Structures are given as structure tokens and as C-alpha cells.
Amino acid sequence: MILFDYFNVWLFLSIVKQISGISYNQPKLCANATWNQTAITFANITTVGTQPVGMFINTDNSVYVADQANGRIQVWLNGSTTLTGNYSGGLSVPYSVFVTDNGDVYVDNGNTNYRVDKWGWNSTSSVPAMYMCAQCYSLFVDINDMLYCAMSTYHQVVSKSLDTRxxxxxxxxxxxxxxxxxxxxxxxxxIFVDNNLNLYVADYSNNRIQEFALGQLNGTTIVTGAIILSGPTSVIFDADGYMFITDMKNQRLIGSGPNGFRCIAACSGLYGSSSSQLYNPHVISFDTYGNIFVVDQFNNRVQKFLLLPNSC
Known part of the structure; x- marks a missing residue:
């Protein structure tokens, strides 16, 4: 009977995943959610190289980190804490990575090759997915199979249909x-694109988050209240549409909720290498449990802040 129940739960989750087409985690959090301020080091320089910035975590809790120093994407499958494998071959300083719900892996290869590469599910080689003018500091695939690239040095975000024609x-x-x-x-x-196809951009040198409605080229600045951003590098959302931001130059993570924006991790504002500090944090991502992973660039590591179960 227990096996049958677990099978039905698994089947339900699989169907929901197929219908939604969403490959990343948006956990349901309570209004007072807090995270342990002492982070766990998930990966260090041995596996992610020097100055990593890109990461993706899918709904199976597989972790993909762009090891730009060694030209590869390192992979920990299905919640494993042991490195499982990597995607490599022809990559030049990969900056970002995105994985779709069918397992396709999209990797920035724009440093010298000026393109985004795609590894199909269980494929051993890549094919070009989009040709670019520069590196993609962030990649995203929306529910309509549009691939987005933030070309930071060109001060633009562009998109292309994954329809190969x-x-x-x-x-x-x-x-x-x-x-x-x-x-x-x-x-x-x-960058982040919600199910209504609104585009959100961490506008780094303008110290703001911009929202662009579908088809609109004029953005609206998200008001963060008493929180003043300095060099935001990542933006994601939970299940209720609350925003979470990497506030890089302030060396902290910011989250929103019913009571507005607040600091949620590394709140001293000082860079450092202790388990409660960050040094130029970049991409943040949730796992299915609401834990927060962050790529800690100048500490050459990926940190994991555990959601406190009794915080609600």
C-alpha cells in the first residue's frame, strides 16, 4: 500500500511537471521563512574551479555549475552531493547554464565562439542553439520554448525560438x-521570465530590477523599499511570486514577502570567506525543499543556506 501511494505521488508530480513545462524550483514558503545563517559548502574550487558564476538546479534537485576556468559544466544528479559527471568539449569560459524540463542543457559559449550550445538529453556532444555577439551572462527558456540571453556587454536581452527553422x-x-x-x-x-511572459532583469550597473511586460521595450523598476541594491546579479521567484535577489556588491541575498523586502542571508554587508559571508555572490537557486544555493564567485565555491523548518 505504501509503494502504491508513493507511486501515485510520483506519477502526479511527473504529470504536473510535464504540463507545466517548468524545470526550476519555486517552493511554497511561509511569510516568516528564514534560513540558517551558517551555510554549508556544497562545492569548492576542486570541482567548480576559480571564480564560478553560473548555476542551475532542476526539479529533480540536480545541480549544474558552470566551471568557466576549466571549460565545462559540472553536474550533481538527483540531489547527490557527489559529483556525477560533466558536459564539456569546445566550451570557452562558459558563464551560464539552463536546463529544460526534458533534460536539454543550454550553455553559454560566447566568450570566443559567440554562440549558445545545446546538449540533448543523454547526448555526448553539443549542437549550436543560437549564435550571439557576446557572452550570455544569463540564459532562460520560457514556457513557450523561447531561449533568452542577457548580453551584458551589449546592454541587451535577446530571445530566439527553439524551433530550429x-x-x-x-x-x-x-x-x-x-x-x-x-x-x-x-x-x-x-534574467527570469514568469508564466505570464513578463521578463525580469537584474540591471547590474543601474542597481535595479527591471520588469518588462510581454512585447514592451520600456521597463518598470521594481520598488524594493528600504533595501537599496548595489550590483544585482540574479533574480528568481517562489511559488507565490515573491522575488529573491543576489545583491552582489552588498555581499548579501535579498528576499521579498508579504511585509516587503528584507535581507535573508549574509546580512553583514561585508565580504569574507566564513560560512556566514559571501564574496561577490552571483546566481541563486532554490532546491525543492526551499534551501537556497548561491554561487560564491571570489570564494570559489557554491554555498547552501538551509531553510529552517521551525521558522514558521
Whole structure:
């Protein structure tokens, strides 16, 4: 009877996943959710190399980290804490990675090769998915199978259909010139596209998060209240649409909730290498349990902040 129940739960979750087409985690959190301020080091320089920035965690709790120093994507499958394998071959300083719900892995290969590469599920080699002008500081695939790239050095976000018959990408944010107006960006980093196809951009050098409604080239700045951002590099959401941000130059993680924005981890504002500090944090991602992983660039590691079960 227990096996039958577990099978039905697994089947239900599998069907939901197939219907939703969402490969990343958006956990349901309580209003007072807090995280242990002493982080666990999930991976260090031995496995992720020097100055990593890119990461993705899927709904199976598989962790993908862009080891740009060694030209590969390191993989820990299905919640494992032991390195499982990697994607490599022809990669030049991969900056970002995104994995779709069918297991396809998209990797920035724009440093010298000016493209995004794709590894199909269980494939041993890659194929070009999109040709670019520069590195993609962030990659994202939306529910309509549109691939997005944040070209930070071009101050733009572009998108392209994954339909292989359509090879042209379109500008969805930014003019190509650095600026702080509603229509311009300055070194965009992390991007996120919600189910309503609204685009959110961590506008790094403008110290803001911009929201672009579908088809609109003028963005709206997200008001973060008393929290003043400095160099945001990543933006994600939980199940209720609350926003979580890497506030890189302030060396901390920010989260929102019913009571507004607050610091949730590494709140001293000082860089460092202790388990409660970060040094140029970049991508953040949830696992299915609501734990927060963050790529800690200058500490050459990935840190894991555990959700406190009794915080609610």
C-alpha cells in the first residue's frame, strides 16, 4: 500500500511537471521563512574551479555549475552531493547554464565562439542553439520554448525560438547602448521570465530590477523599499511570486514577502570567506525543499543556506 501511494505521488508530480513545462524550483514558503545563517559548502574550487558564476538546479534537485576556468559544466544528479559527471568539449569560459524540463542543457559559449550550445538529453556532444555577439551572462527558456540571453556587454536581452527553422533572435530589452532610462539597461546580468511572459532583469550597473511586460521595450523598476541594491546579479521567484535577489556588491541575498523586502542571508554587508559571508555572490537557486544555493564567485565555491523548518 505504501509503494502504491508513493507511486501515485510520483506519477502526479511527473504529470504536473510535464504540463507545466517548468524545470526550476519555486517552493511554497511561509511569510516568516528564514534560513540558517551558517551555510554549508556544497562545492569548492576542486570541482567548480576559480571564480564560478553560473548555476542551475532542476526539479529533480540536480545541480549544474558552470566551471568557466576549466571549460565545462559540472553536474550533481538527483540531489547527490557527489559529483556525477560533466558536459564539456569546445566550451570557452562558459558563464551560464539552463536546463529544460526534458533534460536539454543550454550553455553559454560566447566568450570566443559567440554562440549558445545545446546538449540533448543523454547526448555526448553539443549542437549550436543560437549564435550571439557576446557572452550570455544569463540564459532562460520560457514556457513557450523561447531561449533568452542577457548580453551584458551589449546592454541587451535577446530571445530566439527553439524551433530550429527560426534562426533569427529578437531584442526584448535594452537598446544596445548603456543607460538608465526605462528603455535602456547597463550591464544586465540575471534574467527570469514568469508564466505570464513578463521578463525580469537584474540591471547590474543601474542597481535595479527591471520588469518588462510581454512585447514592451520600456521597463518598470521594481520598488524594493528600504533595501537599496548595489550590483544585482540574479533574480528568481517562489511559488507565490515573491522575488529573491543576489545583491552582489552588498555581499548579501535579498528576499521579498508579504511585509516587503528584507535581507535573508549574509546580512553583514561585508565580504569574507566564513560560512556566514559571501564574496561577490552571483546566481541563486532554490532546491525543492526551499534551501537556497548561491554561487560564491571570489570564494570559489557554491554555498547552501538551509531553510529552517521551525521558522514558521
Amino acid at each position: 527560426l534562426n533569427v533572435w529578437n531584442i526584448v530589452a535594452g537598446t544596445g547602448t548603456a543607460g538608465s532610462t526605462p528603455s535602456t539597461l547597463n550591464q544586465p546580468n540575471g
